[in-house]
Amino acid sequence: MTRSATVPNPARRAGSGGVVLRAVLDDGPIARSTVARRTGLSPATVSTASTDLVECGLIRELPEVAGPTGLGRPHVPIDLDTGRFLVAGIHLAYTHTTVALLNVRGEVEARARLAHTGDPAAVLDRAAVQLLALAADRGGARLLGVGFAAGGWVDSASGTIVDHPLPGWAGVRVRDELERRTGLAVRIDSHARALIEAERLFGERRTRDSVALLFVGNVVDAAFATGDDVHQGPRAAAGAIAHQPVDSDVVCGCGRVGCFEATLSDRAVLREAMLRGIVDRPVFDDLLRLALAEHGPARELLIHRAFQVGRAVARLADLLDPEVIVVCERGVNQVPGCLDAARAGFAASSSVPRGTAEILVASSFPGLSLPVSAGAVILGELYRYPVATVRELAGASV
Ligand SMILES: [Zn+2]
Structure with a gap:
């Protein structure tokens, strides 16, 4: 079976089936009438969409539940069918x-x-x-x-x-x-x-309005979405910020100086940790373990990186003004103090007044x-x- 990617709707907006399925994902088990109220779809549309979703095996009907005493009729809640x-x-x-x-x-x-x-x-x-x-x-x-x-x-x-x-x-x-x-x-x-996509479906719900994301690991890249549309760009190259300049004199493999990835990636931080004698082999988990055990120099290194990451996030935020920016960086996601350091870097660099803790959040899936x-x-x-x-x-x- 060889298939090419199909994009039935160029704007990639969910149809009513998608809207109902997401409402069930968010709040199931849930009554169809509640789905209609929360999504703004008509009860008839919700009913038809739910029947289709039950038939294709994505949702299932649960045993009938009595309405609250003296109010409403009994209803059959629906929920995701995770076994099919x-x-x-x-x-x-x-x-x-x-x-x-x-x-x-x-x-x-x-x-x-x-x-x-x-x-x-x-x-x-x-x-x-x-x-x-x-x-x-x-x-x-x-x-x-x-x-x-x-x-x-x-x-x-x-x-x-x-x-x-x-x-x-x-x-x-x-x-x-x-x-x-x-x-x-x-x-x-x-x-x-x-x-x-993972955050919008299963993580932070505010990302559904508009969201930017910065990933800092061995590679550095970014992405952003408004509504249902995760921007790809005409060359599918949206988010390629690995070689954007940050404040550093590290020479990058691309020949330029001070590239983001060459300065702040896991590999770059590890190289620095080895130079300083904090770790004796290039294994990021070693550095993370030390930082989690409150080893001062290891924590300082990760907190310094988080601050720099926060500064980069501020540039993205000022450019795009998204509802929320998700940072995927192992220090920020796991080491106490790093998220605060990223927010401090953000506050020091952004020129738009707003709640830093509201806009800059860590990944919803640490470790996964x-x-x-x-x-x-x-x-x-x-x-x-x-x-x-x-x-x-x-x-x-x-
Ligand atoms: Zn470069």
Whole structure:
């Protein structure tokens, strides 16, 4: 089964089925009448959409509940059916691949981490084998499709990693390669855009109005969305800020001085930690563990980075004025004091008066952002066009 990405509506706005499914995701179990009230859809539209969603196996009806004493009629609440379908997520990082299975609530049900060994074909081979093994272990639920997320320049429309310098992938047709290996439909996207999709669906609800996201790990990139539209750009290159200048004299591999990624990425911070004798091997988890154990120099290094990250976030915020900016950075997400330092850096650099704590938030998925973002690549499509997506991915029999 080889399919190309379909985008039924160029604006990528959810239809009524998607609106109902998201209301059930947010607040289920829930009465249809409450869905109508909260979404502004007519009761008839909610009723038709719910029937379609029940038929295709995304939601289920719960036992009838009596109305409050003397008020209202009994009703049949609806909720997500998390037992019928799973999706797979594959996340490509600098040194390893994460393979995971998620239910339609975005919860990770199984995952594995594979160190890279060899060229892209070898990495995709191992990921596909692992994915099919995880799925075989689960039994029961049907695997709908695969979401794939990676840093670097990713073109979802053609299913290609255009250029991801860190693992050295360029012009790799990931979608076709994975569809051939798994027999499943595959969707791919940049992991910053995928992380936004994950937040919008399963994380911070204010991101649904407008959101920017800054990812700082071994790679640095960004993304933004307004309403349902996660911006890709005509070259699918939106969010490529790795080589924007920050205040530093670090020489970057691109030949310029003071690039964001060369100065503030996990690799850059680790290099500094080794120079200062804080860690004796380039393993970020070592630095994180020390910082969490309140090792002064380790914490200081991460707090300094968080402050710099906050300054960069302020530039994005002043440019885009989003409702909220999500920062995905392991210090900010996990080490006490780092989120405050990022907010201090933000406040020191932004020129727009607003509540810093309200706009700058940490990721909703600390420790799980890789599998959840990869799964969100395909779950995002499912929540926009649920019935059409299930019919297309699972076959006309559903
Ligand atoms: Zn550079």
